[in-house]
Amino acid sequence: MEKKKNQLSRREALKLFGTGIIGVAMATTGISSISAREVEPKEPMVARRKQKGTSNMAPLLGFGMMRFPTLSDKSIDEELSLKMIDYAYKHGVNYFDTAFNYHGGTSEIFAGKALKRYPRASFYLATKMPGWMVTSLDKAKEIFATQLERCQVDYFDYYLLHSISREADYVRVYEEIGTLDYLIEEKKAGRIRNLGFSFHGSNELFDKMLEKYDWDFVQIQLNYHDWDQIDAKYLYKRLEEKDIPCIVMEPIRGGMLAKLNPDAEAVLKGVHPDKSIASWALRYVASLPGVLTILSGMSAMEHVVDNVHTLSTEFQPLNDEERVALDKALNIFLKTRPIRCTACKYCMPCKFGVDIPANFMHYNKCVNESNIPERDSQSPEEFERRKKIFLEGYYSIPEEARADKCRLCGRCERSCPQRLKIADEMERITKLVQSLQ
Numbered sequence: 001m002e003k004k005k006n007q008l009s010r011r012e013a014l015k016l017f018g019t020g021i022i023g024v025a026m027a028t029t030g031i032s033s034i035s036a037r038e039v040e041p042k043e044p045m046v047a048r049r050k051q052k053g054t055s056n057m058a059p060l061l062g063f064g065m066m067r068f069p070t071l072s073d074k075s076i077d078e079e080l081s082l083k084m085i086d087y088a089y090k091h092g093v094n095y096f097d098t099a100f101n102y103h104g105g106t107s108e109i110f111a112g113k114a115l116k117r118y119p120r121a122s123f124y125l126a127t128k129m130p131g132w133m134v135t136s137l138d139k140a141k142e143i144f145a146t147q148l149e150r151c152q153v154d155y156f157d158y159y160l161l162h163s164i165s166r167e168a169d170y171v172r173v174y175e176e177i178g179t180l181d182y183l184i185e186e187k188k189a190g191r192i193r194n195l196g197f198s199f200h201g202s203n204e205l206f207d208k209m210l211e212k213y214d215w216d217f218v219q220i221q222l223n224y225h226d227w228d229q230i231d232a233k234y235l236y237k238r239l240e241e242k243d244i245p246c247i248v249m250e251p252i253r254g255g256m257l258a259k260l261n262p263d264a265e266a267v268l269k270g271v272h273p274d275k276s277i278a279s280w281a282l283r284y285v286a287s288l289p290g291v292l293t294i295l296s297g298m299s300a301m302e303h304v305v306d307n308v309h310t311l312s313t314e315f316q317p318l319n320d321e322e323r324v325a326l327d328k329a330l331n332i333f334l335k336t337r338p339i340r341c342t343a344c345k346y347c348m349p350c351k352f353g354v355d356i357p358a359n360f361m362h363y364n365k366c367v368n369e370s371n372i373p374e375r376d377s378q379s380p381e382e383f384e385r386r387k388k389i390f391l392e393g394y395y396s397i398p399e400e401a402r403a404d405k406c407r408l409c410g411r412c413e414r415s416c417p418q419r420l421k422i423a424d425e426m427e428r429i430t431k432l433v434q435s436l437q
């Protein structure tokens with residue numbers, strides 16, 4: 001029989017996605033812009049894991065769509081982002097995670113534009129209900145319909161209650177307004193294939209959430225920093241006990257674990273001189289057997305290439321020697337007291353114009369590069385060197401967006417999934433700057 005234009009043969013599908021995805025790939029009718037022949041035989045394919053109770057073979061690496069590279073007007077750099085998506089897809093990364101609010105609402109639209117070039121059954125698409133916008137059941141329905149339209153699909157493979165963090169908010173939106181029952185109806189109608197939630201709350205609330213519904217999966221923040229520091233291990237272990245697939249967000253903590261301070265990095269480079277620092281974070285999470293997919297919000301082509309190589313079919317869990325090195329590096333890193341911001345921007349915009357993540361990223365960069373000036377503990381020369389670097393970076397933030405414009409109102413703190421004391425941290429940065437003038 002003549003092969004339809006763009007149709008995948010079994011051989012091509014195997015070559016493109018490996019044996020794991022064959023069930024999905026063979027269900028497709030065609031592939032528009034990527035030819036399996038474009039993937040060299042020796043190039044890595046991402047590893048896959050089976051979702052229990054389903055035929056889904058999820059890629060170990062998923063593409064988080066909240067941190068695309070941007071142009072000077074802050075819009076998504078679509079040309080570069082499409083190249084990144086194509087590279088990822090060609091190497092088996094076919095789980096894409098967007099949300100109503102990512103990139104100011106343009107991430108879903110871009111996801112639709114990018115993914116419609118591929119056969120619908122060849123990728124998994126996840127998005128989320130922004131509960132904080134839901135004032136009525138009609139509003140929830142309107143949001144869901146808008147998401148289908150934006151993404152140019154007629155169903156979502158994974159649909160999440162976005163960022164559950166406070167019980168009162170959950171009860172109001174999902175129980176009193178009836179949004180959960182509505183989403184369950186959408187699942188019965190086939191417009192949602194798997195229903196879950198993403199979580200940023202307390203352990204107590206997590207336990208309550210697990211009893212609310214027979215969730216198909218749950219998305220949690222997990223990485224080697226948060227395992228103990230914010231007790232992510234509790235959430236992971238509860239999911240294991242209940243046999244619920246775990247999807248991981250922030251494996252590199254918004255980039256914080258992609259670059260450590262020099263002493264911590266030296267420990268890791270001593271074991272694997274040729275491996276990126278970020279690869280340790282991905283391997284730590286991938287070593288947990290209950291993890292189905294690890295979402296990485298990749299913002300440059302080199303992130304995609306490095307992550308695909310790290311989580312390829314050649315992936316090996318961390319061994320004992322590597323775990324000892326990682327513990328040692330983390331302990332060194334924690335002594336630098338970085339601000340635990342993941343640059344998610346949920347706190348933005350600040351009513352008074354402060355660019356919260358920009359200030360925190362600058363501070364953390366100086367922490368990582370040993371450039372925090374401390375008059376009492378450094379030689380005068382070293383203090384002056386650090387002072388110059390710190391102030392240059394601080395003054396590169398637009399004046400109206402600097403930490404000293406913070407009015408300490410604390411309004412932003414309610415939206416921070418990391419529960420950071422943002423006002424206190426802004427005051428700390430402001431005092432440091434004042435002490436240098």
Ligand code: SF4
Nearest residue numbers: 350406407409410412
């Ligand atoms: S505490 Fe500061 S950064 Fe946060 S909203 Fe108020 S002024 Fe803005």
Ligand code: SF4
Nearest residue numbers: 341342344345347416
């Ligand atoms: S301060 Fe909190 S909400 Fe704001 S960008 Fe950082 S982690 Fe996200």
